[in-house]
Amino acid sequence: MSATETIARLSRRQVAWRAAQDILDGWYVNLGIGLPTLAANFVPADREVVFHSENGLLGVGPYPKPGEENPDLINATKEFVTLLPGASVFKHSDSFTIIRGGHLDLAMLGAFEVSKDGDLANWTTEDLRFPPGVGGAMDLAVGAKRIWILMEHTTRKGESKIRNACGYPLTAAGVVTRIYTDLAVIDVTPDGLLVRDMAEGLTPDALQALTEAPLSFAADVKVLTAPAVE
């Protein structure tokens, strides 16, 4: 049994669960495609959170039951959704007034890479086989009050996704405020990256070895844990 096998790495759903615990009651939140979208399922039940969708919705609820899909009611990922009581609908330019104007408390996004300064690269890997797409990534990145990134700590090849500088094209510079990975929760501060939570079985040196950008560690680093979630 190698050293890495003893690390209590979170699953993708557990990363979403962990991030969801930090969403506060009353926040207005936009969830990016993929991992972030899962977080909606794990917000503690006593907190009322209003989810925003770029195509012009506030108050997005859970997925509809099979057979109850409404073709006029989809989210930005083009999935059928429902609306909660208190939901509202608005035109696209108003939806991005909400985003760009700093009215969202939080956007939770995925990323290819984040730099030590909070630079974000999440819109293109410049794979020339496919046309590029940007969607609302750049708007959300500069607009929301907080940008939290949910991603794997390393690529499939084991390379750090938290870097001194992003290698992929930037989405926006200096915008990320927190990173949730399968190994750690890390704040982006004016003094650099500060580890708040770290997976069991990791030492600071071991986490640093998996991370290109320099890390510092909070005095009270907590153990990164999440229940088994489906």
Added chain:
Amino acid sequence: MSATETIARLSRRQVAWRAAQDILDGWYVNLGIGLPTLAANFVPADREVVFHSENGLLGVGPYPKPGEENPDLINATKEFVTLLPGASVFKHSDSFTIIRGGHLDLAMLGAFEVSKDGDLANWTTEDLRFPPGVGGAMDLAVGAKRIWILMEHTTRKGESKIRNACGYPLTAAGVVTRIYTDLAVIDVTPDGLLVRDMAEGLTPDALQALTEAPLSFAADVKVLTAPAVE
């Protein structure tokens, strides 16, 4: 009996009537305070015209009957109004998207002065006893597809209000397309002012004598007439 006494000058209401005859079926029209507002009464009954009000209304109808005023329903002049079937309400920035964006077929405005090039002065006489006010005058002047001015041909002192250059501060340069006065209907063309209608009892020379800016005359100048209107 002097020569001027034989001129069949239109009354203020007749000027409004005359201008109203040129509003075409289906037009979207904004009417300025005062003389232009009167024109709404005189649009031929077989034409459907949609009146716009700056505070956020399309489809403004006649004044309400006494006792039927709705405090939530006023026009830009702060008068109680009614709405016609087909009316719509929108926020202020959308109302000025309609104005500034060139969506109105016509704005009918009053003026202190108009120049031979269609410059308009209608927002301040720089009377220092009072604070200046501009309202929507500058927005309408640059925004509507056509700017028609309704005014007396001369001041109370007999000075021409149609001038080589405006003496009062400009509202906008080169925007007026037509002028209706108590003496004439005049188009502002790239070649200068072209008289279309002229009051009975006037000769071209007599009208020019009352007008500072140089006039030319259409081949078929018509007699400026209006019925007795109340």
Added chain:
Amino acid sequence: MIDKRIPTLEEAVAGIEDGSTILAAGFGAAGVPTQLIHALLDQGARDLTVVSNNAGSGRDGLAALIAAGRVKRIVCSYPRTSGSVVFEEFYARGEIELELVPQGTMSERMRCAAAGLGGFYSPVSVGTKLAEGKEVREIDGRIYVLEMPLQGDVALIHAAKADRWGNLTYTLSSRNFAPDMAMAARLTIVQTEEMVELGDLDPDHIVTPGIFVDRLVHVGKNA
């Protein structure tokens, strides 16, 4: 739980600081947040900049705030109306500053701030006294002036119906500046004629989504 309802007008305007920029909705007498303005009068904040289409009428509302010497500066398009006697007195004595703005530029500048934009090029006022000192630029053969965002510290809004999330509807011409102002302030305070249950407002009919509203006080119909 999201509950923006505040029991009293006094609490609704608590904390408004001296020197604040107040966006005051209303056009003519329609949609004027009169109770909130009177609560602000009682609250005591001074040296205010007020953004409002008109500069008050009669002796109530905005006129009362001006009469109490609390308004340092007013940003408006049409200060002089039939009843604007208080403003005119203060203006004549040089006791209030006036920034005169074309009416459409007023709401567009507020929307610009609300939308996180840095400014916009407008054809309105080009070549006039109101464009003096503004950057001028030709784009595609037309001349524009650069207009800057107008952000409020506080917006005071009158709504027809509201729910506890702060979703709002308005009645007819009482809508006017309210949606633009509600979006453009750091703190948006609403007085509402009617308070309804969450879910009572049709999502397609809500004009101001609750995200733009911070505090909500029920004042009833004859507000």
Added chain:
Amino acid sequence: MIDKRIPTLEEAVAGIEDGSTILAAGFGAAGVPTQLIHALLDQGARDLTVVSNNAGSGRDGLAALIAAGRVKRIVCSYPRTSGSVVFEEFYARGEIELELVPQGTMSERMRCAAAGLGGFYSPVSVGTKLAEGKEVREIDGRIYVLEMPLQGDVALIHAAKADRWGNLTYTLSSRNFAPDMAMAARLTIVQTEEMVELGDLDPDHIVTPGIFVDRLVHVGKNA
């Protein structure tokens, strides 16, 4: 009399010229004016620039227009979706130009054109590849790029209800780009699920006022 109703889809799209810029509403499958796009396919205009959030899906609608070789250039934020096979083929062969625009910049540029403005400063895309070649400017300590208006020759819109003046309502997320696009085109053509009598729509609930609509065709619910 104002009557914007047109009997057939064919007449609704008559006169659209080669080289036109077409604003095509819809986000995902919601609010897509599919019948109008098919009518445009039959109508024959070529060398089109299409502004749409996505670049078509499957073989219908926008994908069919691209497949027929009629789209020279597409302005969009997210051309690649699960079903964007036709676009991807044309893009790979260099047979269609792509102008990639951040999603919020797309609707804001259309609104800018609709509102008669010359351009605006946006913080979005600053320091990225999508800002290359754009003017950059610091305002109040923040960096912005200058974005220009995006005007359409034609907008194709799907509405829920319409009256003969062209007043429109939409259902839920089918609203999306429609109100912005309807305002931003010289010729706005609407397909509607339901045609109602003048006066049936509550003035407070109308989303697109008829002034922005030129032609209206009734297509029914399963549009």
